[in-house]
Amino acid sequence: MQEQLDNLIQYARGVWLKRRYALIAAWIICLLGWSVVTLLPNQYTANARVYADTRSILQPLLRGLTIETDPSQEVALMVKTLLSRSNLETIARDTDADIRATNNEEYEEILEDLKTNILIRSAGRENLFTISYSGDNPRYVRDVVQSALNVFVENALGEKRQDTDQASQFIASQIEDYEARLLKAETGLAKFKQENAGYMPGSEQNYYNRLEQLESELESTQLKLREVRTQLATARGQLSNERALASKNMSSIRTEYDERLDALETRLDALLFRFTEKHPDVKETRRQIVDLKALKSESQQSASALGGRGDSLFNDLKLFIRQLENEEASLKVRVASYNEKLAFLSEKLAKMPQVEAKMTNLMRSYDITKNKYEELLSRRESALISQSVGAAADDIKFRVIDPPRVPTEPSGPIRPLLLSMVLVVGLGAGTGVSFLSSQVSPVVTSANQLYQATSLPVFGSVSATEQSGVVKKNKRRTIVFTVIAVCLILVFATYMAMNLIPSLHSRLLSITELL
Incomplete structure (x- = not known):
């Protein structure tokens, strides 16, 4: 254990002796990272909350008369199919995003961006959903959320009508088929009874x-x-x-x-x-x-x-x-x-x-x-009643709790966190550079290290004196290191202030765009 502790102390001394490399690496990485974080475009997020009311006062009254469906399952299916390609293309057309695409690759990128960034999730209550989208244009993200909300509601109503129409058409075709089969069976039965009038069951x-x-x-x-x-x-x-x-x-x-x-x-x-x-x-x-x-x-x-x-x-x-x-x-x-x-x-x-x-x-x-x-015939009547009921009242009623609005403040990126992460990465990278430098060109800092390096007995050590000038030089180096490190912290504080004050940051972005 003592040996391991001695090794750690030796590594720390080696890093300290090569501390100038740590400062250089930290400054380079931090300045680049902070500049990139500062120049990242603002991300805006628009949200909308919608409640799918699956309860209807007509359901208990019409139970057994109409085709019964589970509205909750229909809502769950619509949530899963909201980001289908056809719906994404509809959203792109509604928001004029497809106009920006000059070729198929750009168009596919737009659809992929919509699929990735449009989120629909439960809001913590049954059939209460939140639709959100993040982008760099506040008005555009609002339009995307509004279009996704419209598609979500219209698909529910349209699919229900389409399913009812298809069911009615299928039932009508089946009725015609069974009507012909029933007529054929009745004719055959009547003919058989005529041919065997005296042999009928019961006689x-x-x-x-x-x-x-x-x-x-x-x-x-x-x-x-x-x-x-x-x-x-x-x-x-x-x-x-x-x-x-x-x-x-x-x-x-x-x-x-x-x-x-x-x-x-x-x-x-x-x-x-x-x-x-x-x-x-x-x-x-x-x-x-x-x-x-x-x-x-x-x-x-x-x-x-x-x-x-x-x-x-x-x-x-x-x-x-x-x-x-x-x-x-x-x-x-x-x-x-x-x-x-x-x-x-x-x-x-x-x-x-x-x-x-x-x-x-x-x-x-x-x-x-x-x-x-x-x-x-009974199912056809149920389908007709269901169509009439569907025209008068929907099984699923959508209530928009919070309509989408144009966001006034950016939702991201979280620049303070990113700036802090860059600082940590810079300091860590600088420490790593110093450690590598100490391993490439090691410096003996203790008698034990000298003994391990030469296998020769060490009888004592001579300390530096004031007259040698080594102590002053080391103090000067420590002061310079401390000043440079404090300057790095001040620069970090400056970047943090610029990113925390929206007006200052917006002005900086405007200047950058002009340049």
Whole structure:
């Protein structure tokens, strides 16, 4: 630690011995720096404060009727896009800054200056913003801030109207598209209903009821048919018995034709023994036999009718059988009709799930299209109301709290601070020059330093006396250094005074411009 401290002391002594270099460097740097700071053009700053009022008394009343937007987000977006190129070009045109540009490079420099120096920031309260711009022309900076303020307000209103118009146009085109699609869906649905009138969803219950009713009627008719058939079989059996009984009774009755029939049959047997069936005598004999049998039958029936009640019962049975046969035929027709109807209903019920599935698909597509169409109609009404409301009252109202004014006093540069910084830099640079000079051509200032430089033992040191003149010379040098340093401080004070007194500084700048 002691060694490091000794080294620092040696460095300080070396700098002190080369102090003239420090003064020279400090004077050169300070004079140049102070002159540059003094001749810097004044910078003027214009400010404007604007409040974006996003609250509207109509918002609660129109909630759900108009297109709802977030005004705070719109304001934030406008703040971010204020310094876009199109807006900067508008500001340049409004302030005639573009006229000063003689080529594209100068024009780009003007836009870059506007982009760099136009500042918009929050003023510590929600939706309260400050727009500022700094430049060397007071009127120009005021015009720039005013133009930026106008662009900020007009963009909000213009973008809102433009967005509303674009939304209305888009919704109108979508409505036309969905209207055509809805008409096509309605036409297809109506055609499908016409082609499948009996298969529509909801009619299956009627079909099932009719099917159950037909099955019940068919079962009843089939039962009645079986009953009729049983009665018919019984009646026919009874009629057959009556006929057998009647034949037996009739065969026991002898008539006048029996002997002649016996003779003809005997003659027929003899003829057949000799001739064929085609012989005329055979044919004649057979005809006679048939005629005699008919006459015999009539004679027996007459005798039977005169003899009892058998003929009346026989006729009643025949009439009853005829009625049963008619009823059986009618029941058969009804059964066939019921079977056809059952087959038709079964076919429809089998086809109905396919029709219902297709109908469901058509209805789903139709409902989606219809819902979208109605939603677009509702949104169009909301857009129209929003346009009407936008024409009567804006969602965002801008209130200029502090309009921009022509600055009367410069806002910069901060010359006292810059002058002080130049002084510090000058003194630091001078000290550095002295240190480098002491390192390039070092001077021994102590016995320890001499020992370190020569590695020879040092037994003592001889101090300067008054007679040698070294002490006077060192005092004179110290006085000169002090005077020159004080003069530097006085010059610094002079520059500081010139920059702190506006009238004096303005006069100095005017003289400089004339020169």
